[in-house]
Amino acid sequence: MSNQSLKTSNQPIFKTEKPWETLLDNDKFVKAFLSDVLEDYIVQQRWYGGKSSNLKYIELVEYFRIQQHGEVYFGLILEVNFVEAFYQHYFLPIAFVTDENFVQEDKILPLYIEDQKGYIIDAVHLESFRKLVFERIATALPKDTTKVQYHKSHLFKDVTYESSRFMGLEQSNTSIVYNEKYVLKFFRRIFSDKNPDYEMSRFLSEKKEFKNTPAYLGSINLVDAANTNITLGLMQEMIPNDGDAWDYMLKELHKVFSNLEYKRINIAELPNTDLYQRLSISDIPPQIIDWAGLNLFSKIKTLALRTAEMHIALGSEFEETAFTPAHYNGDYTVWLKNKMLHQFQNRLNIVENNIYKLDGLALTLANEFLDKKNLIRKRFVDFDWTKLKGERIRVHGDYHLGQILVKDDDFYILDFEGEPESTIRDRKVKQPPLKDVAGLFRSFHYAIYANVFNNCEKHYNASFEDLFHASEILYRYITGLFLGTYVAEIQNANLNLGYNQERIFILKYCLLEKAVYELGYELNSRPKWAIIPLKGISNIINH
Numbered sequence: 001m002s003n004q005s006l007k008t009s010n011q012p013i014f015k016t017e018k019p020w021e022t023l024l025d026n027d028k029f030v031k032a033f034l035s036d037v038l039e040d041y042i043v044q045q046r047w048y049g050g051k052s053s054n055l056k057y058i059e060l061v062e063y064f065r066i067q068q069h070g071e072v073y074f075g076l077i078l079e080v081n082f083v084e085a086f087y088q089h090y091f092l093p094i095a096f097v098t099d100e101n102f103v104q105e106d107k108i109l110p111l112y113i114e115d116q117k118g119y120i121i122d123a124v125h126l127e128s129f130r131k132l133v134f135e136r137i138a139t140a141l142p143k144d145t146t147k148v149q150y151h152k153s154h155l156f157k158d159v160t161y162e163s164s165r166f167m168g169l170e171q172s173n174t175s176i177v178y179n180e181k182y183v184l185k186f187f188r189r190i191f192s193d194k195n196p197d198y199e200m201s202r203f204l205s206e207k208k209e210f211k212n213t214p215a216y217l218g219s220i221n222l223v224d225a226a227n228t229n230i231t232l233g234l235m236q237e238m239i240p241n242d243g244d245a246w247d248y249m250l251k252e253l254h255k256v257f258s259n260l261e262y263k264r265i266n267i268a269e270l271p272n273t274d275l276y277q278r279l280s281i282s283d284i285p286p287q288i289i290d291w292a293g294l295n296l297f298s299k300i301k302t303l304a305l306r307t308a309e310m311h312i313a314l315g316s317e318f319e320e321t322a323f324t325p326a327h328y329n330g331d332y333t334v335w336l337k338n339k340m341l342h343q344f345q346n347r348l349n350i351v352e353n354n355i356y357k358l359d360g361l362a363l364t365l366a367n368e369f370l371d372k373k374n375l376i377r378k379r380f381v382d383f384d385w386t387k388l389k390g391e392r393i394r395v396h397g398d399y400h401l402g403q404i405l406v407k408d409d410d411f412y413i414l415d416f417e418g419e420p421e422s423t424i425r426d427r428k429v430k431q432p433p434l435k436d437v438a439g440l441f442r443s444f445h446y447a448i449y450a451n452v453f454n455n456c457e458k459h460y461n462a463s464f465e466d467l468f469h470a471s472e473i474l475y476r477y478i479t480g481l482f483l484g485t486y487v488a489e490i491q492n493a494n495l496n497l498g499y500n501q502e503r504i505f506i507l508k509y510c511l512l513e514k515a516v517y518e519l520g521y522e523l524n525s526r527p528k529w530a531i532i533p534l535k536g537i538s539n540i541i542n543h
């Protein structure tokens with residue numbers, strides 16, 4: 001190998017007489033590739049989750065062949081170490097190509113192999129790689145005992161490769177659409193364990209036949225040196241859809257808020273209701289239905305029903321211990337409080353470090369958050385498991401409107417990877433099902449406020465104060481109707497959510513937890529939105 005740094009040129013400076021198949025056995029190459037090339041490459045990728053921390057160095061934990069009929073690609077497991085004393089693992093499949101046409105912005109490194117000029121690229125950009133992976137899943141044996149194990153469900157039969165393309169959406173992994181019928185998600189950030197998305201998708205759709213999630217079709221798993229099963233890919237049915245519930249909700253809410261003017265509604269005279277009352281549609285006053293429209297409420301009912309059905313399926317297992325319901329206990333309480341206190345301290349730090357980015361109402365609310373830190377901390381510590389009788393189950397964990405697809409008049413739930421900041425073990429801890437409900441309620445709150453902030457100046461004449469007042473009223477009816485539908489359905493199925501006061505306690509606890517989590521997410525990735533969780537926190541702690 002040339003002694004020059006691989007980074008110094010766009011021209012191929014690395015030459016080897018050895019074939020591509022042995023390139024990664026060359027320690028000098030690997031060392032330079034990791035430090036001179038991959039460090040720059042990885043930080044620019046959409047799927048890289050370490051953007052708010054400082055990369056220290058990358059190690060190659062493991063590599064393996066992904067191959068068929070003499071066609072060889074490598075799967076790399078990279079360990080990214082951070083200055084802040086933690087690490088993350090990533091999966092990067094690579095290919096060597098000599099045709100410039102394959103090398104656009106996805107080029108990783110130009111090099112000569114056996115006198116042939118070519119490039120290392122991310123293999124997912126190569127149709128031949130995508131086809132190979134598809135065929136490996138389609139032809140998987142019932143029990144694959146090799147290192148890279150392909151699995152297919154009974155639903156994935158008689159399939160032949162026709163086409164493949166990038167899903168092309170903003171996402172934290174990389175999804176490929178096959179034959180316009182199937183979606184294969186290559187996990188980018190990976191964990192030394194089965195990915196919860198794989199576990200939950202297979203459990204819900206294969207074992208419990210829950211219809212409102214894409215059917216599980218297959219997966220790719222790596223058995224590492226320690227015999228741990230690591231999920232690299234998940235194949236599911238593709239759900240043709242009309243977009244996600246977040247976009248749907250924003251469109252509906254704009255209509256609702258435009259109605260204020262169009263229908264000459266006097267905001268001050270709108271009837272109100274208590275927070276977290278269980279409502280049915282007949283409890284919603286005619287003035288509110290006239291303002292918001294029956295359609296919005298009937299969609300909320302359907303969503304509540306699907307959410308309840310998901311939890312009923314998740315709470316109905318008696319054999320597979322990863323899914324059997326549990327009760328609250330001392331261990332759970334210690335785990336929860338530690339997690340909450342740690343997360344809260346981290347958020348205080350993020351707010352202190354980023355407060356200069358805020359102004360106006362956001363700044364006022366951030367100061368309130370800092371001033372009331374002891375009160376908030378106390379709320380997190382005040383968790384007494386001896387008073388709680390409900391059950392804990394495996395939950396979605398990152399449940400929000402962006403994870404739900406809308407199709408006709410129904411909803412389909414996706415992406416069971418869990419909360420992005422949590423460790424893999426924490427993501428599998430059984431939690432109150434109301435944690436997901438709180439996630440969705442925060443999302444309703446987000447959508448309502450995002451709509452007001454996006455449109456208030458251009459489209460609505462009412463004052464900020466009045467729009468906030470209308471927002472809170474709408475939030476109360478939407479969440480009340482959701483709770484009424486959800487709780488009734490869950491109780492019919494005998495899943496124990498605890499008594500009424502317990503449910504409200506858990507809901508409020510989880511709402512505060514989620515809003516505090518969101519505050520960090522927003523300040524790190526889109527500070528202009530921090531006002532939404534700040535408003536949410538303020539509402540929660542002042543009620």
Ligand SMILES: Nc1ncnc2c1ncn2[C@@H]1O[C@H](COP(=O)(O)OP(=O)(O)O)[C@@H](O)[C@H]1O
Pocket residue numbers: 167169170171172173174175183185214236237238239240241244402403405414415417
């Ligand atoms: N099975 C599917 N059918 C249709 N669209 C899907 C499917 N799976 C994912 N999508 C689309 O891709 C987006 C990203 O998927 P998601 O599972 O959330 O990926 P990530 O974990 O990378 O964020 C979803 O919001 C949805 O629009």
Ligand SMILES: O=P(O)(O)O[C@H]1O[C@H](CO)[C@@H](O[C@H]2O[C@H](CO)[C@@H](O)[C@H](O)[C@H]2O)[C@H](O)[C@H]1O
Pocket residue numbers: 172246398400401402403419420439442443444446447518521
């Ligand atoms: O990318 P993920 O789906 O894993 O979730 C992360 O990003 C979400 C934003 O896309 C973030 O969700 C927050 O913003 C949503 C609106 O964009 C809102 O509906 C959610 O309620 C709110 O939490 C999510 O928190 C984060 O984990």
